[in-house]
Amino acid sequence: MTAAVTFSDVRKVYPDGTRAVTDLDLRIEPAELMVIVGPSGCGKTTTLRMTAGLEEISQGEIRIGDKVVNTLDPRERDVAMVFQNYALYPNMSVFDNLAFPLHARGISKTEIRRRVERTARLLELDGLLKRKPRALSGGQRQRVAMGRAIVREPQVFLMDEPLSNLDTRLRSEMRAEITGLQRELGVTTMYVTHDQLEAMTMGTRIAVLRDGLLQQCGPPQTLYDAPDNLFVATFLGSPAMSLLRCRVERERDAIVCVLGGQRLSVMDNPSMPGLIGYADREVVVGLRSEHLSEADGNAPNGSRLRGRIRLTELLGAEQLVRVELPVAPPAVEAQGRSSGMAEVTARVAPHAHVAAGELIELAVNTAHIHFFDPTTDHAIR
């Protein structure tokens, strides 16, 4: 009963000329949980609404299973949607909310009762069936909204930022719950969020969208380890990847990054083959905080960076240290600061004696440095 969802060359242009989605090609496998992630206005919700049939498609084709659904009415598509604000019918009890999609499909009363009760048990809503939505807590409303989608046993679940109205703690609980439920039910799911943490933790695969263009699609770890471009690199991961501008030089069988007066020598890095072509040119270097640590005596010479600590953040299990390097930052967005100095974030032990204003020497895991072309923003490989 579960089906693949296939987008072929799908485009959405609004009457005022805004392009919400451009030439989207994407296939969501049966029973997969695909997280569609991106900043607000990237077209992710539009993509979901086009799948639901709430938004017309300007060009291309959307298929659910083998059926082209472009012109089908929402109710003919056999999809269920969870809305950001839940959209529970305020005048109906929880039972009636859950029963509504079944009534609309002309299912018998006894069957409706059976299915609603089963769904309620699954979501631990048993005791709440007589209540009105306004008498429920945020988390309970969220469950009812999920229940209304599940009770239908549709081919596809569509979820539009379903956790964004919950507090942090409840959110992390519900993340696990939704993932578990989805796996148990085995229903193809499109999950839209702007939260990279939800994307990383929940997705079988992630599709990153920006300005209506698909940036990259793949399993979370792949996108994290090998982002195709600067946008994906900085969007996923917290703290965000630090970016620096550096000059590439060849030195025997190694590549050397020149960062101001400091040099990093790179040997076994996946970018090596591509980097050779960038000799004596500038590239953008991306460093994740887990690949930067406080240097001890063992760190080899070509893998150290010296800078001044601007800020430390103690997180309990670790400590984040923001370090200013005397290098010009790259002219890319998402770097926020404009002091004329680049900044990197490193992870150090929670009890390390670091303080703002001090000098620090960082050890760099050069095998995991990311390199990007400064003009195209593409990863160098």
Add this chain to the structure above:
Amino acid sequence: MSRSRYRRTTLLRELALIVAAAVFSVPFYLLLAIALETTEQTYRAPLSFPLPPHWSNFSQAWNTGGQAELPRSLESSLIITVSSVAALIVLGSLCAYAIARRRGRLGDLIYILFVLGIILPVQLAIIPLFVVMLHLGLVGNYAGMILLNVGLLMPLTVFLYTGFIRTLPRDYEEAARVDGAGVLRTYARVVMPLLRPITGTVAVVVGFIVWNQFFEALIFLVGSRYQTLPVALYSFAGDYVARWNLILAGVAIAIAPILAFYLFAQHQLIRGFSAGLKG
């Protein structure tokens, strides 16, 4: 909080409201007082409250009165008002729903036409309207009067509903569509319940207008046995020229139903006027 929030300004504000309420109550007082006086008292001391009250005025006004029988006109008024209001709520909300949810110019255009309908006075068209309705056999009966009211008050009804529906989020309707409901089921089960506050407002506002209607009722029910209360009271006043106690007893009977309805629907009314939707 150590300090009471009840300040001097609060007291003054309350006093001002009490005075205003008292001023508005004066006509009601006069109405009730005179309706309970004997004819002699109405001339000697019309403003003082009669003790003991002369209740028989009500039964006399109710039972007598030649062609202007109150019971029959009360029945006419009730039938016309309830039917007109019900038809206006069903048709007006459907129409407004279509206008408010339609994208594009046609919806706006129709909306403007309705607003124009509020502004233009009905008196401008009364003669041709009367002629047409006379030919259609719609003068002097309930059907014609109800139809006329629905037509006359549809602009106001659509205006009130459209404004409210535009403030409603679309999510509920979209959820219903994805849940598999058609347009009519969505409207009946999801949208209409959300419109409850404005429906209360419409019922009261439109109900008042129809109930108090004099001019149209006088013309379109002419000579029939279906006189409404305002018209009946008018001829009542003609029959009892000097007996103000009976006339005002009749008036008290006439406003009682609508007053009761207002008190009953007050809560909804205020919610509808302050618009918006919570929860």
